[in-house]
Amino acid sequence: xxxxxxxxxxxxxxxxxxxxxxxxxxxxxxxxxxxxxxxxxxxxxxxxxxxxxxxxxxxxxxxxxxxxxxxxxxxxxxxxxxxxxxxxxxxxxxxxxxxxxxxxxxxxxxxxxxxxxxxxxxxxxxxxxxxxxxxxxxxxxxxxxxxxxxxxxxxxxxxxxxxxxxxxxxxxxxxxxxxxxxxxxxxxxxxxxxxxxxxxxxxxxxxxxxxxxxxxxxxxxxxxxxxxxxxxxxxxxxxxxxxxxxxxxxxxxxxxxxxxxxxxxxxxxxxxxxxxxxxxxxxxxxxxxxxxxxxxxxxxxxxxxxxxxxxxxxxxxxxxxxxxxxxxxxxxxxxxxxxxxxxxxxxxxxxxxxxxxxxxxxxxxxxxxxxxxxxxxxxxxxxxxxxxxxxxxxxxxxxxxxxxxxxxxxxxxxxxxxxxxxxxxxxxxxxxxxxxxxxxxxxxxxxxxxxxxxxxxxxxxxxxxxxxxxxxxxxxxxxxx
Numbered sequence: 001x002x003x004x005x006x007x008x009x010x011x012x013x014x015x016x017x018x019x020x021x022x023x024x025x026x027x028x029x030x031x032x033x034x035x036x037x038x039x040x041x042x043x044x045x046x047x048x049x050x051x052x053x054x055x056x057x058x059x060x061x062x063x064x065x066x067x068x069x070x071x072x073x074x075x076x077x078x079x080x081x082x083x084x085x086x087x088x089x090x091x092x093x094x095x096x097x098x099x100x101x102x103x104x105x106x107x108x109x110x111x112x113x114x115x116x117x118x119x120x121x122x123x124x125x126x127x128x129x130x131x132x133x134x135x136x137x138x139x140x141x142x143x144x145x146x147x148x149x150x151x152x153x154x155x156x157x158x159x160x161x162x163x164x165x166x167x168x169x170x171x172x173x174x175x176x177x178x179x180x181x182x183x184x185x186x187x188x189x190x191x192x193x194x195x196x197x198x199x200x201x202x203x204x205x206x207x208x209x210x211x212x213x214x215x216x217x218x219x220x221x222x223x224x225x226x227x228x229x230x231x232x233x234x235x236x237x238x239x240x241x242x243x244x245x246x247x248x249x250x251x252x253x254x255x256x257x258x259x260x261x262x263x264x265x266x267x268x269x270x271x272x273x274x275x276x277x278x279x280x281x282x283x284x285x286x287x288x289x290x291x292x293x294x295x296x297x298x299x300x301x302x303x304x305x306x307x308x309x310x311x312x313x314x315x316x317x318x319x320x321x322x323x324x325x326x327x328x329x330x331x332x333x334x335x336x337x338x339x340x341x342x343x344x345x346x347x348x349x350x351x352x353x354x355x356x357x358x359x360x361x362x363x364x365x366x367x368x369x370x371x372x373x374x375x376x377x378x379x380x381x382x383x384x385x386x387x388x389x390x391x392x393x394x395x396x397x398x399x400x401x402x403x404x405x406x407x408x409x410x411x412x413x414x415x416x417x418x419x420x421x422x423x424x425x426x427x428x429x430x431x432x433x434x435x436x437x438x439x440x441x442x443x444x445x446x447x448x449x450x451x452x453x454x455x456x457x458x459x460x461x462x463x464x465x466x467x468x469x470x471x472x473x474x475x476x477x478x479x480x481x
Contacts, residue, residue, distance in 0.1 A: 002210075002219055003185045012103050012113060016079045021045035022093050023084025024065060025054045027162070028107055028153065032082065033063050035115070035151070035163045046073045046093060071096035079103065082110045089182045098183075106181035108191035111151055116171055116193060119149065122309050123192045125175035125223060126200025126242070128355055129302045132294070133200060134174040135330045136306035141170055143323035144315040148172055154349070157328025170313055177219055179209055187219045196232040196312045198305040199224070202241035205352055208381035213241075220245035227251045234308040236301060237262040256304035258297065264308055269300050271365045276300055280307075287317060291325050294334065296362030334362060337471040340478035342455025347471050351380040351464035353391035359462065360398045367458050374399035374434075375445060375470065377463035378406075378420060386420050393428035396436075402429050403448065405467075406440035442468040450477045 019036055023029050024045025034057070037043045045058075046066040058065055066073045071092045074081070081097040081104040089095075097104045105113065124134040131154040139158050141148040147168035153176065155162050175189030175197065202220055204213040220241075225248040227233050235246040237255025246253045256264040267286070268279040275293040278300050279286070292303050307320055329335060332349040339345065346363065350356045356376065363372055374396055378384050396402045404422050422438060429436040439445045449459060461470045 002179065002187065002215065006180075006186045006190050007184055009113070010103060010105055010109070012105075013079050016041065018042045018044075018076065018078040019080045019082060020074060020076070020078035020093075021082045021084065022069065022091065022097075023047055023086040024058065024063070025050045026084050026086055027054070028151075029082070029084045030054045030058055031151065031161075031163045032107060032110060033058060034061055034161075035165065037061050037063055038165055039114075044076060044078070046070075069093050074100075074102070080105065080110075082107060083181045083183070085179060085181050087182060094182075104183075106184040106191075108180050108188040109184065111173070112191045112193060115149065115151075116173075119171040120169050120195040120313075121171050121173055121192050122313065123173045123175040123189060123194035123197040124200070124305065124309070125177065125189055125197060125220065126236070127177075127203040127205050128352070128358070129200040129298060129305070130174045130176070131330050131349075132299065132333055133198065133302045133305045134172050136302060136324075136327055137309050138164070138172045139327050140306060140310040140315055140320055140323055141168070141172065141313060142166075143326075144310070144313075144319045146170060146313065146315070152330075154333065155331035157330060158326070175223070177216065177223075178206055187223070189223050190219070190226065194223075194227055194231065196234075196309055197223075197227060198234045198309060199236065199239075199242040199245060200301065200305055201236050201239045202245060203352070203354060204387065205382050207385045207387045217241055217245060221248045224249040232312050234264075234305060234312075236305070238301075254308070256308055257301060264304050266300055266304070269297060271295055273366050276303075278303060280304070288321065290321055293325060293327060294329055294362075295366045296358055298358045299362070334359060338475045340475045341453075343453050343457050343459060343478055345471050345475055346458065346460040347467075348460055348462050349464060350462045351378075351383045353388050353395040356392075356395040356462055357398075359460065360396065363458060363460060364398050371400045371454070371457045372398075373401050373403065373449065373453065373457060373459045375403045375449075375459060375461045375467075376405065377461075377465065377467050377470075378404070378422065379467075380464035383464070384420055386418055389420060389424070392420075392425045393432055396429050396434060397432045399434050402426075402434050402436040403445055404436065404438045405442065405445060406438075442470045442473065445470065446473050446477050449474060453478070 025047040044064045050065045135156040138150040147166040148170045149166040150172035152162045153174045177187040231251040233249045233253045238257035255262040270277040335347045337345045348359045350359045426436045
């Protein structure tokens with residue numbers, strides 16, 4: 001459950017030189033470690049089971065990783081400890097830091113206290129599209145010579161990193177609604193003190209920490225109220241829940257979307273194998289055509305959200321129009337991993353029914369006449385729960401064949417009624433048309449595909465993780481074949 005408000009701002013030492021990160025190999029925490037090291041801090045951290053690519057990425061930057069969680073890992077006397085949300089209340093290092101009175105903060109508190117002061121935060125929120133929209137926004141600001149800083153939940157194609165230290169006035173933040181730390185039980189985005197923001201959409205997600213959609217709506221509503229009177233909130237006007245949350249804002253609220261009633265809307269979207277062309281209109285005035293090298297209506301909305309915030313930062317339309325075609329997609333967002341034996345293999349982070357449906361729909365637009373194989377791993381907390389039992393089958397309906405892997409085994413806290421029934425999901429997908437197999441292990445999935453795919457086919461691995469190296473293993477196997 002979420003606390004009513006974030007905790008009182010912790011007092012930090014006058015001088016901070018050494019910083020220790022608990023759970024340093026998480027995607028966000030590892031990126032924060034890199035940002036801190038680049039800022040001149042001495043950084044070390046600990047994690048259980050450090051492994052590539054994050055472990056090697058940190059080591060290449062001279063950041064020491066201590067194996068496991070032990071109180072003595074703090075013997076190097078850091079000035080500040082950052083506690084990742086992977087840590088529980090009884091984590092030995094967290095316990096030792098607090099018992100000794102050592103200054104400690106959560107991940108989003110560290111971002112706010114060490115990097116957002118003196119900046120104008122542009123915060124991108126929503127259940128879906130945050131990473132692509134924030135990456136696109138950062139690229140537009142960079143293209144306008146505004147030298148932005150950013151922290152984003154994916155590796156950006158244009159910068160090859162999910163963070164950047166910039167000297168410009170703006171800091172782009174992907175505003176995640178997941179909680180911050182065991183002692184800081186509020187959504188991360190409550191910490192980011194937005195100057196301007198978007199709400200892309202609101203759906204139920206994160207079933208491990210939110211009991212229902214009502215509480216998720218509540219945290220977005222409180223986020224809207226954080227914007228200053230002279231700020232700006234842009235909202236997907238096609239999403240009733242996003243509009244409901246935005247009603248709490250005291251700043252001007254404007255809308256974007258596909259519907260005719262939006263302030264910023266598309267009057268036409270044209271799809272081809274290289275992406276989309278979108279004709280935009282604002283308050284009845286045509287803005288012209290904008291080209292984005294990514295397919296799908298959801299990316300038209302992502303484009304509009306990024307364009308709206310870029311214009312709030314003073315970027316002109318012609319700079320935006322010129323920059324968009326050079327935008328490089330984020331890793332794991334319809335990312336082409338490679339091609340072997342004429343088979344193209346994609347990787348996508350989709351692990352929510354809406355994300356799976358949109359991803360497969362976009363790939364169908366890109367490859368209208370090719371066979372699409374959807375291979376799905378139910379690994380995220382929400383995807384392993386029964387909350388979306390009825391929503392999964394139609395999400396896969398546009399695939400030609402489907403393979404379901406076993407759920408990641410971390411479900412002791414769930415009873416049978418709370419755990420997804422993948423066998424039933426498979427039966428219901430078959431009833432909708434696509435032949436569907438349940439194959440638990442990645443090596444067996446690879447062999448199954450290697451024996452059946454043909455030149456011209458498209459395979460997309462859908463997972464909130466690296467899927468056991470599935471994509472590279474398949475490409476390697478097809479190469480040998």
